[in-house]
Amino acid sequence: KAGVTQTPRYLIKTRGQQVTLSCSPISGHRSVSWYQQTPGQGLQFLFEYFSETQRNKGNFPGRFSGRQFSNSRSEMNVSTLELGDSALYLCASSLVEGPQETQYFGPGTRLLVL
C-alpha cells in the first residue's frame, strides 16, 4: 500500500507570497493532520481534517488554513508568508478513530521563505 505523499517536496517563496501544499493520505485513511516542524519549536500541530471537516486546530494565526476533499486529499495554505514560516511541513494520515488512532507521516514539504 502506498504511503502518505506530499507535494511539492521543496519550495522557495518570498515574503508576502502565498503557498499551497498538498497531501494525499494512505488509501482508506480519512483523517489528515498537518504539522509544522522548526529547529526551535519542534513539531507543532496545525490542524486535523476528517471527512472534509476540521476537527482540531492548533495555535497558529489565521494565515494558516486548510481543507480536505471528498477523496480525503488535503491542502494547506499559508497566505502573506513571513520569514518565520520557513519550516518542514508534515502531513500525517490515520485510519482508526479514537484513542488508538495511529498517525503515519509523509515525507514533508520543506518551505524556505526569503
Added chain:
Amino acid sequence: QKEVEQNSGPLSVPEGAIASLNCTYSDRGSQSFFWYRQYSGKSPELIMSIYSNGDKEDGRFTAQLNKASQYVSLLIRDSQPSDSATYLCAVSQLSGGYNKLIFGAGTRLAVHP
C-alpha cells in the same frame, strides 16, 4: 510546564549497549503513547505505540508506560550506529472531543562504534 517533555540530549551510547529514552507528560487523561524515529532531513517514522501500563516489546525495542507516574520510555537493546537519530515521544490529548497528538521536542541519540 511543557505538555510532553524529553531530554534533548545528545544521548551517546556505545554500539551494542542499551539506550534508554525517557518522556514525561502532563495530561493525566492521555490514553495513547507513541515513539517516532526521525533521521536528519527525513520525516518521523513510527516505531512503537503503547496504550496500557507495562512493557511492550518489538524486536530490539521495548516501550514502557507508567500512567500513574505519567512516564513513558523507550529502550533500544543492542544499539547500532543506524539507530542514531532523534526520537520523538508523542502523547494523545483530548481536544474538542477528538484526540490530537502532542509531541515532545525529541531526544537525539548518537550510537558510536
